[in-house]
Amino acid sequence: MSAATQATAAAAQQHESDRAAYRATLVELARADRRIWCLDSDMGGLEKQFQAELPDQYLDLGIAEANLMSVGAALASTGLLPFVNTMAAFASARALEQVKIDIAYHALPVRIVGTHSGFSAAHLGPTHHAQQDLAVMRSLPHMTVLTPADPAETVRMVNAAAQLPGPVYIRLGRGPTDPVYPGPAGFTVGKAVTLRTGGDVTLVAAGSHPVLFALEAARRLAAEGIEATVLNMHTIKPLDVPALVHAAEHTAGLVTVEDHSVLGGLGGAVGEALAEHRPARVLRVGMADAFCARPGDHRTQLKAAGVSPEHVIAAARAVLTGRSSPSSTEVPSAEASDITKESAS
Known part of the structure; x- marks a missing residue:
């Protein structure tokens, strides 16, 4: 883990949510690697945090999740490393055909970041609840499926996901949660x-x-x-x-x-x-x-x-x-x- 990443992991202890930790980590990664792009779907906040600093590596596709996945696949096919951002319920249902055919079928390195997972969008009702996304995403060939325990692990997870060769689904919550890890820890994809x-x-x-x-x-x-x-x-x-x-x-x-x-x-x-x-x-x-x-x-x-x-x-x-x-x-x-x-x- 680089010194910069260690600093971000330490800072993640101060983040209240894995979503906030992810966004900070994504900016850091994109600063160091211009292949990393942020594709937004009007999620709110990414335009202030990512676009404001790295406008040439940011696209907002609007509330059009299927198009979001197809554009991510197209960019990945040119050698870029897009992180596409939407709610977990929409990534795994509304845009499933594009995730399956455009991304997973071609084993493209698109990182699908689904926030508001499970009942973390509690106040928005069943249309925004993600009760099925793990079942859907883990059934797709080539797909790696990750879900962090706290903000600090989110930092380690996002750094690891950026290095993986194929598609990745990262499942994040919405609101603040208590930390699980009291200090620095390791992270290996596929190892509990x-x-x-x-x-x-x-x-x-x-x-x-x-x-x-x-x-x-x-x-x-x-x-x-x-x-x-x-x-x-x-x-x-x-x-x-x-x-x-x-x-x-x-x-x-x-x-x-x-x-x-x-x-x-x-x-x-x-x-x-x-x-x-x-x-x-x-x-x-x-x-x-x-x-x-x-x-x-x-x-x-x-x-x-x-x-x-x-x-x-x-x-x-x-x-x-x-x-x-x-x-x-x-x-x-x-x-x-x-x-x-x-x-x-």
Whole structure:
């Protein structure tokens, strides 16, 4: 890591969100490498931070996400390294055909940066919620899929992504989150980070809130005499299968935690890998298979959908007792039922 990058990583400790850390890092990278371009879709802020300093490496395509991906592919085919910026929900749904055919099919080095992931656009409703993007993006050939745990890891991740040969999807939140790492740390694409070690159960988390929930759950479980390993699975594809196999062999089972649907995301990827390489008990803590139409902030909506430290604790206990799922008395089921009711209405 260069001195400049180390300085940016240190500064990232002061950023409140991974989105802010990403934008600062992108400017630094583009200063040093004129092949790096910023393609905007009226996201707000990039024109002040990036365009103001590097106008010749910036394009705003407006609210036209499909066109954004095609232009990014065209620029990448000429040898440039575009970072295309939009919301995660739009990158993985509205512009999916262009991501698939224009970018992934040709294995072009386009970095797709999807902000407002999961329920981080809570106030904007289901049209802007990204419950399916990990499932979509990891299914595309050639695509690397990354999601950081905090702003400092975002800096390391974006620097690493800039060096990768093919397309990359970087999944970011919107608002501020607490730091996970207290100081400098390493980062390797495809290699999970062990944040805590325990011999009873393994909690595998991806993304800022899920990693924080897993760490909180592990601390509370320790007070009960249950020791949990916590893995930050920042790379969804390529997945760190050896780390998962080790967890399956040395603990009673695994609990996955994600700000994404229980279908097809981190939980799906972990379940698929272990079914093939080392079958083990896996319980998934993720969003219920329903739209969320209720108002609320990010954490409130996650809890209502089935993602909270309490849900992680209940799943860990269920793994250890051999049950296939937590009992109804172990999780805040009333709020969880609200999401289904309101989504159906």
